[in-house]
Amino acid sequence: MKNSKAFLISFPAQKKYLQIAREFVREICTIHDIHEEMAEDLVYIVGEAASNVVKHAYRDMPEEKAVVEIGLKLEPHLFTMTITDYGKGFDEKKYHELNFEDIKSKVKNRHKGGLGLFMIDRLADKLTITIDPYHKNELTVVKKI
Numbered sequence: 001m002k003n004s005k006a007f008l009i010s011f012p013a014q015k016k017y018l019q020i021a022r023e024f025v026r027e028i029c030t031i032h033d034i035h036e037e038m039a040e041d042l043v044y045i046v047g048e049a050a051s052n053v054v055k056h057a058y059r060d061m062p063e064e065k066a067v068v069e070i071g072l073k074l075e076p077h078l079f080t081m082t083i084t085d086y087g088k089g090f091d092e093k094k095y096h097e098l099n100f101e102d103i104k105s106k107v108k109n110r111h112k113g114g115l116g117l118f119m120i121d122r123l124a125d126k127l128t129i130t131i132d133p134y135h136k137n138e139l140t141v142v143k144k145i
Contacts, residue, residue, distance in 0.1 A: 004075040005032075013054045013066035013085065021050040021070055025081070028072055034079065034145055041123045042079065042143060046070060048116035049083040049139050057087025057137065074145075082140045089131040 009024050011017040025046045029039035050068050058066035069084040121127045126142040 004073060006074075007072040008069065010067055010069045012063070013058050013068045013087075014063070015051075015054055017068075018047065018050055018054060021046050021068065024070060025072065028074070032074055038079075038143065038145060042081065042141075045120050045123055045141055046081060046083065048120055049141075052090075052116055053083065053085045053087070056090065057085040059088070061087060077145055079143045079145045080140065081143075082138055084136060084138045086134065086136060089133040089137045 007024075007028055009020070011020055022043050026039060026043050029042060034042070050070065053068045065086070067086065069082075071080075071082040071084070073080040073082075120139070120141065123143075124141040125144050126140075128138075128140040128142075130136075130138045130140075
């Protein structure tokens with residue numbers, strides 16, 4: 001597509017590499033003059049999504065097969081980020097079953113975890129989740145810029 005730019009990074013699904021994902025997104029945002037507040041939202045989103053992959057996607061697989069891929073596409077007025085893994089995936093229905101009372105309870109009781117996908121959804125203009133366990137799982141976030 002004319003006037004669009006695409007970027008891809010792949011790294012081992014290990015905690016020590018998560019900062020690379022954040023810096024990758026931050027640097028692309030800086031280079032392309034994306035407003036600082038929006039850039040921080042995008043950095044938060046990639047941090048949460050990549051962290052979920054590292055924590056959950058590859059629990060029952062050999063470490064050498066565990067990889068996270070992050071694709072970015074910039075178009076006029078649109079930023080698309082896709083986080084891909086090839087692990088076990090997750091039950092998307094559980095995410096959709098969260099309601100406001102569940103969220104309120106988690107926050108009130110200072111429960112750690114379980115809010116990342118909820119926050120990603122709130123920050124995104126569009127969120128698409130495609131789960132095909134052990135083949136390809138994708139979380140795609142679209143943000144108007």
